[in-house]
Amino acid sequence: QVQLQESGPGLVKPSETLSLTCAVSGAPIISSDWWTWVRQPPGKGLEWIGEIYHSGNTNYNPSLKSRVTISIDTSKSQFFLKLSSLTAADTAIYYCARGPPPRAAAGFDYWGQGTLVTVSS
Amino acid sequence: DIQLTQSPSSLSASVGDRVSITCRASQDINTFLNWYQQKPGKAPKLLIFGAFGLQSGVPSRFSGSGSGTDFTLTINSLQPEDFATYYCQQTSSAPRTFGQGSTVEI
Numbered sequence: 001q002v003q004l005q006e007s008g009p010g011l012v013k014p015s016e017t018l019s020l021t022c023a024v025s026g027a028p029i030i031s032s033d034w035w036t037w038v039r040q041p042p043g044k045g046l047e048w049i050g051e052i053y054h055s056g057n058t059n060y061n062p063s064l065k066s067r068v069t070i071s072i073d074t075s076k077s078q079f080f081l082k083l084s085s086l087t088a089a090d091t092a093i094y095y096c097a098r099g100p101p102p103r104a105a106a107g108f109d110y111w112g113q114g115t116l117v118t119v120s121s
Numbered sequence: 122d123i124q125l126t127q128s129p130s131s132l133s134a135s136v137g138d139r140v141s142i143t144c145r146a147s148q149d150i151n152t153f154l155n156w157y158q159q160k161p162g163k164a165p166k167l168l169i170f171g172a173f174g175l176q177s178g179v180p181s182r183f184s185g186s187g188s189g190t191d192f193t194l195t196i197n198s199l200q201p202e203d204f205a206t207y208y209c210q211q212t213s214s215a216p217r218t219f220g221q222g223s224t225v226e227i
Contacts, residue, residue, distance in 0.1 A: 046210075047219070105153065106155075
């Protein structure tokens, strides 16, 4: 069974950098899939942050691009999110998910349970 | 970026009702449109992929239709476990945007 598990700090200070890890099990990280980060501020909707392919190719949301880095370690079946210059507006539940190749008739079929990150001093 | 606009933002319904939620894209996305269900405190769950494909394990009372810019999620015979928030998402191009969500309430 495919499983994704986020890990990282629950509390980060303003102006600092958030680092999250997503561990993938039950499926090869080297595949046609794109590994994705999505966030959801409390009580609000879903925001796509970006994605990475096992080769290291990435796509980012333009609204976050200047602050986001997504990377991958295929040997550990993990991928990572770094978000810099944090403000209170970055407080959200952060999800990792498995996504399809671009322009494929498929959706994000497996998600982690999400991790709440609060930005506060 | 492709914008997705869902309507209604919320609706009240009863068990047994037929419910429809629409999603309009700001440009043609062919059938690269997915629907998700999210319950409080849970991750989104994929219901429909490619505009009308039913994800494995999802009850057949859920169906999707549309192409181009206009899409619809229909729930036939609403069940108690269907009260949730529903999101559309496009995978035609990055960023893979979501609609703002539609909440189905009792």
